[in-house]
Amino acid sequence: MPHLxxxxxxxxxxxxxxQALFGERHHFSFPSIFIYGxxxxxxxxxxxxxxxxxxxxxxxxxxVECFTSxxxxxxxxxxxxxxxxxEDGCSTQVTCETFNDFVRLFKQVTKAESLKDQTVYIVLDxxxxxxxxxxxxxxxFLRLQELTDRNVTVLFLSEIVWEKFRPNTGCFEPFxxxxxxxxxxxxxxxxxxxxxPEYSADFYAAYINILLGVFYTVCRDLKELRYxxxxxxxxxxxxxxxxxxxxxxxRKLWRNIEPHLKRAMQTVYLREISSSQWEKLQKDDxxxxxxxxxxxxxxVELPYYSKFxxxxxxxxxxxxxxxxxxxxxxxxxxxxxxxFLKKHEKITSLVTLQLLTLVGHDDQLDGPKYKCTxxxxxxxxxxxxxxxxxxxxLYDFL
Amino acid sequence: MFELFHFHLKHRFQCIKMSSRKSKSNNVIHAEYLxxxxxxxxxxxxxxxxxxxxFGVQVQYKHLIELLKRTAIYGESNSVLIxxxxxxxxxxxxxxxxxxxxxxxxxxxxxxxxxxxxxxQINDKIALKEITRQLNLENVVGDKxxxxxxxxxxxxxxxLKKGDRSSSCPVIFILxxxxxxxxxxxxxxxxxxxxxxxxxxxxxxxIGLTCRLDILELLEKRVKSRFSHxxxxxxxxxxxPQYLKIFKEQLSLPAEFPxxxxxxxxxxxxxxxxxxxxxxxxxxxxxxxxxxLRSLHxxxxxxxxxxxxxxxxxxxxxxxxxxxLCSMDSKANIVHGLSVLEICLIIAxxxxxxxxxxxxxxxxxxxxxxxxxxxxKAHSVYNFxxxxxxxxFEHLQQLExxxxxxxxxxxxxxxxxxxxxxxxxxxxxxxxxxYPNCPTDxxxxxxxxxxWL
Numbered sequence: 001m002p003h004l005x006x007x008x009x010x011x012x013x014x015x016x017x018x019q020a021l022f023g024e025r026h027h028f029s030f031p032s033i034f035i036y037g038x039x040x041x042x043x044x045x046x047x048x049x050x051x052x053x054x055x056x057x058x059x060x061x062x063x064v065e066c067f068t069s070x071x072x073x074x075x076x077x078x079x080x081x082x083x084x085x086x087e088d089g090c091s092t093q094v095t096c097e098t099f100n101d102f103v104r105l106f107k108q109v110t111k112a113e114s115l116k117d118q119t120v121y122i123v124l125d126x127x128x129x130x131x132x133x134x135x136x137x138x139x140x141f142l143r144l145q146e147l148t149d150r151n152v153t154v155l156f157l158s159e160i161v162w163e164k165f166r167p168n169t170g171c172f173e174p175f176x177x178x179x180x181x182x183x184x185x186x187x188x189x190x191x192x193x194x195x196x197p198e199y200s201a202d203f204y205a206a207y208i209n210i211l212l213g214v215f216y217t218v219c220r221d222l223k224e225l226r227y228x229x230x231x232x233x234x235x236x237x238x239x240x241x242x243x244x245x246x247x248x249x250x251r252k253l254w255r256n257i258e259p260h261l262k263r264a265m266q267t268v269y270l271r272e273i274s275s276s277q278w279e280k281l282q283k284d285d286x287x288x289x290x291x292x293x294x295x296x297x298x299x300v301e302l303p304y305y306s307k308f309x310x311x312x313x314x315x316x317x318x319x320x321x322x323x324x325x326x327x328x329x330x331x332x333x334x335x336x337x338x339x340f341l342k343k344h345e346k347i348t349s350l351v352t353l354q355l356l357t358l359v360g361h362d363d364q365l366d367g368p369k370y371k372c373t374x375x376x377x378x379x380x381x382x383x384x385x386x387x388x389x390x391x392x393x394l395y396d397f398l
Numbered sequence: 399m400f401e402l403f404h405f406h407l408k409h410r411f412q413c414i415k416m417s418s419r420k421s422k423s424n425n426v427i428h429a430e431y432l433x434x435x436x437x438x439x440x441x442x443x444x445x446x447x448x449x450x451x452x453f454g455v456q457v458q459y460k461h462l463i464e465l466l467k468r469t470a471i472y473g474e475s476n477s478v479l480i481x482x483x484x485x486x487x488x489x490x491x492x493x494x495x496x497x498x499x500x501x502x503x504x505x506x507x508x509x510x511x512x513x514x515x516x517x518x519q520i521n522d523k524i525a526l527k528e529i530t531r532q533l534n535l536e537n538v539v540g541d542k543x544x545x546x547x548x549x550x551x552x553x554x555x556x557x558l559k560k561g562d563r564s565s566s567c568p569v570i571f572i573l574x575x576x577x578x579x580x581x582x583x584x585x586x587x588x589x590x591x592x593x594x595x596x597x598x599x600x601x602x603x604x605i606g607l608t609c610r611l612d613i614l615e616l617l618e619k620r621v622k623s624r625f626s627h628x629x630x631x632x633x634x635x636x637x638x639p640q641y642l643k644i645f646k647e648q649l650s651l652p653a654e655f656p657x658x659x660x661x662x663x664x665x666x667x668x669x670x671x672x673x674x675x676x677x678x679x680x681x682x683x684x685x686x687x688x689x690x691l692r693s694l695h696x697x698x699x700x701x702x703x704x705x706x707x708x709x710x711x712x713x714x715x716x717x718x719x720x721x722x723l724c725s726m727d728s729k730a731n732i733v734h735g736l737s738v739l740e741i742c743l744i745i746a747x748x749x750x751x752x753x754x755x756x757x758x759x760x761x762x763x764x765x766x767x768x769x770x771x772x773x774x775k776a777h778s779v780y781n782f783x784x785x786x787x788x789x790x791f792e793h794l795q796q797l798e799x800x801x802x803x804x805x806x807x808x809x810x811x812x813x814x815x816x817x818x819x820x821x822x823x824x825x826x827x828x829x830x831x832x833y834p835n836c837p838t839d840x841x842x843x844x845x846x847x848x849x850w851l
Contacts, residue, residue, distance in 0.1 A: 017703065020703040020704070021703060023436055023440060024433060024436065024437075026437075027436055027437050027440050027441075028440045028441050028444040028445045029440070029444060030443075030444050030696075030699060031444060031445075036728065036732075037731075037735070038732070038735040038797075041735070098518075098520065098524060099517065099518055099520070100518040100519055100520075100524050100528060103518055134520075136516075136517045136518075136520055136578075139517055140517045140518070143517070145444075145445065146446075146489075147515065147517070147518065159796075159797060160797070160798050161728040161729055161731075161732060161798075162728060163728065163729075164798055169577065169609060169610060170483075170484040170609060171484070172484075172692075173484075173485075173692065173693070173696070175696060175699070176728070178726065178728065178731050180731070180734070180735070181734060181735025183834060184834075184835070216737070216738075217737060217738040217739055217779075217780070218737055218738075218739050218782065218786060218790065219737055219790075220735065220736070220737045265782075265783075265786060266783055266785070266786070269786070269789075270785050270786065270789060272785075373811075375811065375813065
């Protein structure tokens with residue numbers, strides 16, 4: 001199918017295998033097919049596109065959205081109902097609590113005229129979450145063709161390998177299909193595909209080349225790379241827009257964009273700042289050292305007593321309770337007894353900065369419990385500013 | 399002479415047209431037959447059609463059918479367990495037996511069947527409702543409230559008594575995934591079914607199908623004592639020569655195929671395949687891993703996928719390709735798609751495992767090991783920030799290539815949580831061989847942790 005190849009790049013062998021597996025409409029297909037591969041390797045996209053283009057009757061559900069068995073089963077039945085009934089009048093919502101009811105209702109629904117013995121496909125995306133639901137769901141879906149005695153095939157899409165799904169006493173083994181990862185050439189081809197029309201394809205391809213040169217050793221996820229490509233392209237075009245360089249001046253363009261991409265790796269890639277903040281930074285062209293990340297780590301100046309509360313919280317969080325006597329009997333506390341209210345304020349502000357988190361229930365009678373969530377390097381830096389050698393008081397460093 | 403030439407040309411042109419039409423029509427004929435072939439074989443491989451033969455289980459079949467006949471015709475109550483590994487043909491056996499039983503006239507009028515499955519009826523309440531539904535007694539039960547399970551069940555069976563109240567209709571209960579029923583509370587359903595099969599009320603046959611060889615250990619004492627201890631074992635007890643015969647039979651087209659010529663050609667091709675040495679090797683490898691017919695069906699299905707109008711017969715190469723697809727190492731495939739940084743982390747973990755003999759490690763330890771590699775002058779290109787390395791580490795955790803030793807507790811920070819690697823050294827080295835564009839220094843680091851000294 002030529003126009004299918006244009007919609008789905010670099011996945012021709014997988015499309016061919018799936019098409020061969022599906023076979024003709026009325027033929028039986030394998031009762032369950034398990035498709036695995038890295039995230040953003042096209043599993044969901046190829047399956048959906050293929051089923052829609054070939055106009056095969058199918059139902060698509062995501063196991064992250066339907067996190068209980070009831071939600072999952074009801075959604076499948078409702079979507080099937082929608083598929084079978086041609087009139088879009090108010091179709092009654094089905095209630096289905098158990099897998100037994102599901103099988104019974106499924107048999108009823110698939111008797112509809114519009115299906116006429118065609119294979120019905122149920123696609124379960126993010127199938128690894130099925131393992132955490134009721135224990136009979138996964139083996140049941142693997143055998144759905146046998147249990148319902150209908151022409152149905154269930155497709156499982158996941159990034160976890162099949163060996164980790166198999167139940168202890170065994171199950172009906174599905175047909176396992178692997179979606180290989182994209183090679184660097186494939187990535188280049190796919191990323192260059194969505195170049196904005198104002199610029200030439202070669203110009204964009206050179207940009208993608210640079211982007212992959214910086215990020216490929218760290219991340220091969222297509223979704224991440226596309227996100228980064230879109231975010232950073234305006235900065236790349238800046239010299240051309242300002243008139244400082246033309247499209248072919250690769251060295252100048254590279255010198256402009258490379259430090260910017262390296263900064264992106266430390267911030268946007270780690271989701272330290274949001275994309276809108278990043279875009280604003282590009283426009284304002286501020287000094288990169290002024291980037292205020294989500295983690296207030298290097299950019300917050302705490303008041304004197306708050307620092308000690310934080311140090312005390314760290315010690316309390318990570319030293320076992322029985323060692324307190326050992327450390328603190330001869331402690332010349334620099335922590336003066338401040339007003340209780342002020343201490344409460346300081347604790348609240350530390351929680352807002354996400355340096356402490358609330359642990360335990362709200363209704364605990366003896367006051368809320370907190371935990372210190374900063375890393376060792378951070379607390380050492382803080383302790384250094386108040387001349388407190390925290391290492392001496394940490395149990396793990398004895 | 400000119401006319402002769404002209405005639406010659408016209409004749410040639412007609413011949414070409416005719417031959418292309420013939421090959422086109424040949425193609426059309428092929429396509430139609432291939433579609434039929436696909437339909438028949440797919441039904442055989444994917445759907446377990448009832449026409450399939452019983453391979454090597456004749457004795458067990460006889461035992462089962464006699465038992466069923468005794469219940470259906472002579473009103474004797476019985477219970478039996480059919481035990482065999484997955485894919486050994488338990489469901490197929492019972493379906494065959496029931497089909498033959500229903501062909502006897504007096505049986506088909508009287509006998510009722512109830513099919514239960516441990517995956518569907520996950521507790522006894524649902525099971526009871528299902529029994530009511532399958533016996534078509536929903537109207538009779540109506541809104542009655544019963545004191546106990548036993549009362550309910552005996553009411554149902556009473557209701558099945560024939561008009562003259564002299565005898566009751568025999569009921570055959572088939573319990574698939576029998577071992578799951580033993581996990582229900584007090585094993586009430588099993589107790590009651592076996593109890594009724596011992597007392598002479600209604601002729602009842604209870605047939606359980608399970609893959610667990612230790613099924614008797616799972617039964618409670620009072621349930622076990624009411625069970626007749628009759629067991630039928632299906633153990634896939636055929637050897638390789640019979641496996642080859644099964645292969646031939648499964649691929650061959652039946653005698654009722656519409657075009658005799660095509661089906662003869664197809665079956666001849668299957669015979670050639672069976673005698674081909676490379677095909678035998680493939681089948682031997684497959685047989686050594688798993689004897690059961692389901693995995694054979696998967697292999698044949700993969701080979702069948704390659705049949706098209708331009709490639710109408712299965713070749714030895716198809717089967718070899720299919721075997722390769724079946725025996726892929728899936729974890730190695732996942733490692734193939736990792737980024738270079740993630741591969742470096744796996745190599746660092748491998749070295750930690752070698753030095754500390756598989757003791758669990760945490761992120762900080764892996765990071766320190768990685769830094770030892772990075773700090774060599776030539777490797778400064780891998781000098782990434784710690785949070786970037788942490789993100790790569792978390793990706794490995796998401797892919798379940800590394801696993802925490804215990805559930806994430808509140809007390810330890812992420813960097814210090816103990817983990818273990820779920821790949822072994824040979825898997826890692828094999829995956830590295832196939833890794834695309836693996837940098838040489840990374841590969842050298844993998845082969846020896848001391849090479850950088």
